[in-house]
Amino acid sequence: MNGRDLVRSVRAVGSAGPALGWRTARAAWRGRRADALLPGPRGAERARVPGAVRGAEPGPGGGVVRFGRAWLRIFVAVNGAVFWGWDGAGPEPSYAVAGRCPEPDPRAVLEPDKDGGWRVVAERVTVAVCRRGSVEVRTPGGVVLRRELPPRWWEPVGGGAARWTQRSEVAADARFFGLGGWSRGPRLRDGAYRLWNAEPGRGGGAASVTMPVQLVVADAGTHLVFHDCGWDGTVTLREGEEGAGSGHDRPGRSVLRMAGGPLRCWAVVGTPARVLRIWASLTGAAALPPVWALGHQHAPGGTGGEAEVRRAVAGHLGRGLALDAVHLDLGHAGGGGVFTVDGERFPKLPALAEELRRDGVRLVSAVVPGVPAVPGRAVYDDGAAGDVFVRGAAGEVVRGVGRGGEVVFPDFTREGVRAWWGGFYAERLGQGFAGVRHDGDEPVSPAAFGGATLPRSARHGLEGRGGDHREAHNVYALCMARAGYEALRRLAPEERPFVLSRSGWAGTQRYGGVWSAAPAEGWPGLRASLALVLGLGLCGVPYAGPDAGGTGGRMSPELYLRSLQLGAYLPLFRTRGAGPGAGEPWEGDARVLEGARAVFAERRRLLPYFVALAHGARRTGAPWVRPLWWSAPEDRELRDCEDAFTLGDCLLVAPVCEPGVERRSVRLPRGRWYDTATERVYEGPVRVTVDAPPDRIPVFARAGSVVPVRGADGGLELEVWAPAPGLAGGGLVVPDAGGGRDGAEPERYTARWRGRRLVVEREDGDGGRAPSRPVRVRGLGPDGAAAR
Numbered sequence: 001m002n003g004r005d006l007v008r009s010v011r012a013v014g015s016a017g018p019a020l021g022w023r024t025a026r027a028a029w030r031g032r033r034a035d036a037l038l039p040g041p042r043g044a045e046r047a048r049v050p051g052a053v054r055g056a057e058p059g060p061g062g063g064v065v066r067f068g069r070a071w072l073r074i075f076v077a078v079n080g081a082v083f084w085g086w087d088g089a090g091p092e093p094s095y096a097v098a099g100r101c102p103e104p105d106p107r108a109v110l111e112p113d114k115d116g117g118w119r120v121v122a123e124r125v126t127v128a129v130c131r132r133g134s135v136e137v138r139t140p141g142g143v144v145l146r147r148e149l150p151p152r153w154w155e156p157v158g159g160g161a162a163r164w165t166q167r168s169e170v171a172a173d174a175r176f177f178g179l180g181g182w183s184r185g186p187r188l189r190d191g192a193y194r195l196w197n198a199e200p201g202r203g204g205g206a207a208s209v210t211m212p213v214q215l216v217v218a219d220a221g222t223h224l225v226f227h228d229c230g231w232d233g234t235v236t237l238r239e240g241e242e243g244a245g246s247g248h249d250r251p252g253r254s255v256l257r258m259a260g261g262p263l264r265c266w267a268v269v270g271t272p273a274r275v276l277r278i279w280a281s282l283t284g285a286a287a288l289p290p291v292w293a294l295g296h297q298h299a300p301g302g303t304g305g306e307a308e309v310r311r312a313v314a315g316h317l318g319r320g321l322a323l324d325a326v327h328l329d330l331g332h333a334g335g336g337g338v339f340t341v342d343g344e345r346f347p348k349l350p351a352l353a354e355e356l357r358r359d360g361v362r363l364v365s366a367v368v369p370g371v372p373a374v375p376g377r378a379v380y381d382d383g384a385a386g387d388v389f390v391r392g393a394a395g396e397v398v399r400g401v402g403r404g405g406e407v408v409f410p411d412f413t414r415e416g417v418r419a420w421w422g423g424f425y426a427e428r429l430g431q432g433f434a435g436v437r438h439d440g441d442e443p444v445s446p447a448a449f450g451g452a453t454l455p456r457s458a459r460h461g462l463e464g465r466g467g468d469h470r471e472a473h474n475v476y477a478l479c480m481a482r483a484g485y486e487a488l489r490r491l492a493p494e495e496r497p498f499v500l501s502r503s504g505w506a507g508t509q510r511y512g513g514v515w516s517a518a519p520a521e522g523w524p525g526l527r528a529s530l531a532l533v534l535g536l537g538l539c540g541v542p543y544a545g546p547d548a549g550g551t552g553g554r555m556s557p558e559l560y561l562r563s564l565q566l567g568a569y570l571p572l573f574r575t576r577g578a579g580p581g582a583g584e585p586w587e588g589d590a591r592v593l594e595g596a597r598a599v600f601a602e603r604r605r606l607l608p609y610f611v612a613l614a615h616g617a618r619r620t621g622a623p624w625v626r627p628l629w630w631s632a633p634e635d636r637e638l639r640d641c642e643d644a645f646t647l648g649d650c651l652l653v654a655p656v657c658e659p660g661v662e663r664r665s666v667r668l669p670r671g672r673w674y675d676t677a678t679e680r681v682y683e684g685p686v687r688v689t690v691d692a693p694p695d696r697i698p699v700f701a702r703a704g705s706v707v708p709v710r711g712a713d714g715g716l717e718l719e720v721w722a723p724a725p726g727l728a729g730g731g732l733v734v735p736d737a738g739g740g741r742d743g744a745e746p747e748r749y750t751a752r753w754r755g756r757r758l759v760v761e762r763e764d765g766d767g768g769r770a771p772s773r774p775v776r777v778r779g780l781g782p783d784g785a786a787a788r
Helices: 003-015 018-035 272-283 306-317 349-358 378-386 415-423 425-430 469-491 524-538 557-567 590-605 607-620 782-787
Strands: 045-048 053-059 062-067 071-076 082-086 109-112 118-121 126-129 135-138 144-148 152-156 163-170 175-180 191-195 210-218 221-227 233-238 252-258 264-270 296-299 325-328 362-367 400-402 405-408 435-438 499-501 513-516 544-548 573-576 645-647 651-653 663-675 681-691 699-702 706-710 716-721 728-733 747-754 757-764 767-769 775-778
Touching: 053 109, 062 118, 071 118, 071 126, 135 264, 144 210, 144 221, 144 264, 175 191, 175 524, 191 210, 210 233, 210 252, 210 272, 221 272, 264 272, 272 607, 296 590, 306 325, 306 349, 349 362, 378 415, 415 425, 415 469, 425 469, 435 469, 469 499, 524 544, 524 557, 544 557, 557 573, 557 590, 590 607, 590 706, 607 706, 607 728, 651 663, 706 728, 706 747, 716 728, 716 757, 757 775
Parallel strands: 296 325, 296 573, 325 362, 362 435, 435 499, 499 513, 513 544, 544 573, 716 775
Antiparallel strands: 045 152, 053 062, 062 071, 071 082, 082 264, 109 118, 118 126, 126 135, 135 144, 144 163, 152 163, 163 252, 175 210, 191 233, 210 221, 221 264, 233 252, 400 405, 645 651, 651 699, 663 681, 663 699, 706 716, 728 747, 747 757, 757 767
16 A cells, blocks of 8 residues: 555545444455456566558458458448457447447448558448558548557566557547546547546546547548447547648547457548437437436435425425426435335335326436345345355455445346346336436445455456456446346336436447436536536437536525526436525525526426437437537537537527626527527527526527427427528427337428418428427517518
């Protein structure tokens, strides 16, 4: 133990209380001893590079290129994605790829390239393999979007996993996005990003969802790369500079370092919409949330049990504050248990759940992976008998630290363990819960020093391949989400599963959404929350959101309202109370209550639009929350805009993320936009300064949009924003009441001018027909009429 670890150990013992403090110290010592069995990070190693090209062998969609000390398999899939893997690394097995790997494109061919290399030519992309092992992703016109330099491996002399480094170059004007849900974004600045899921709030800018997915936007085009390796790693980014050094451009650089695992990569090029569509076809369609999960969800503060839940629900509904779900935190299980209920605090939980459901409110249960290691408890005894818990390198069951004492962890990387764990979700449904929220699934095990997770040497099944925690850590939460999702599908086939995860990896969207506590405190937390949601959306996880309204601390009325205003336009809208007397809208002054009422009413009004966004994401992979450059990636100013976003195709939202602001500047993309509060019209691209009073944030509607909304009578109506002269618009409506797995088929509507008359029609096989839903046209006020 070094000096820093000693200090952390002493602090843990002192701050956590004697019992918990000593448990964390003991767990850290156990982990340190176990990890001593791993090869040292600086043991005897041999460095290796591919060497010179020796030849190539054509194959389906591409072929194999052989070098002096390595070989590369490369092909273009039928969906347009490109795969390459070194030294036998294939696209399967993979936790990220959904189902079977797509077939190679028979039209893509491997042919000689200039300077002794080879290239695979396909319809939308060309991939060149240079004679020393560089891999270039090019547009059909030959412009290089990305150059992967020859990789380098360091192989232990005595055998074992080889660590490796992959250096890459992109255009000087390129901007990096992605890598999971980072609060320092969405544009990723120069610096190092560790690919190791960590508990939020542990410092160092850690993220609970990390993945080696980069979305890169440049003048020449947009591309996504995914290095399919879940091992512990680090990405170091450096943006390029145009005209650097004697007028020459300095390319942007990415350096990926992995502690082991396969070196394999997927790449997709095209427009942002095409890139995310193909990425979704690889990693799986996003799970469709229940309609109630698109409304307002709330986690009451305090430890009052059933009384606290009733107080929170009555406080909302009695004051006209829309509420759709209540989350019970970990304390509802009592004694640090899992799949249990504290009978004193919740003596009649099923009856409470049924009562709330009649009022339109669902209950959501927090579930953690740590099982208390207490003989006599059903989950522990059953798991011990079935040998489902993670074991150490020496064969012992790994023990961590939980709320109530020592805990053990199921090995969710084994199919049988997932099925075993899923059986306990019947207990959650029996208690009346409509969904689950996974917490501590990074996985977290507090320790006085070292990583707050399982020992790196802990053994996992990894679907029969076997491996240690260095490889399993990042996919642990993904596998837990899969266990919960598949169980709920099986146990309640008539309902859509609702699974929220705090952690995850590529492909998490197949099983549900991602929830995070506020990623930062105070005003910086608003920008961080938006960055997190945008980043996850660009990695294929559209349903995500942080806690709005704080996570247990008091907020100023201004910050509280601005937090609600932002959260109401994010996919997952979950608020959190701070306990009795703090954190609820009615516990502030009258202005706070009125502001909150307006926020919740607007979320409820836009619920049909969120339903359409959810179905659109499932079908196309397009995120609900999009950066402003989504439809205009060639606009450099939009690439650097991080304080506004578009919600689908129709709305642009400009949150207020600083104190004392009542007017703010907004960069509008090209096209016509209406201020939804005043209906004033603007022609983009343009930067405007608009009012942002305390009771609302600026929201703009794209001209021609057909936005499904909830009318005053509770029915669905069409809010149509007049298109510009000579242009048409449209939108989708999904009449989804929440039943069934996939919901109803979408209805497509168009809006266009016929002379001086605006016509709104529903498209069908025989052309357009009049909509059967009420239509409200906006944007025809004085400004709109003058613009026509």
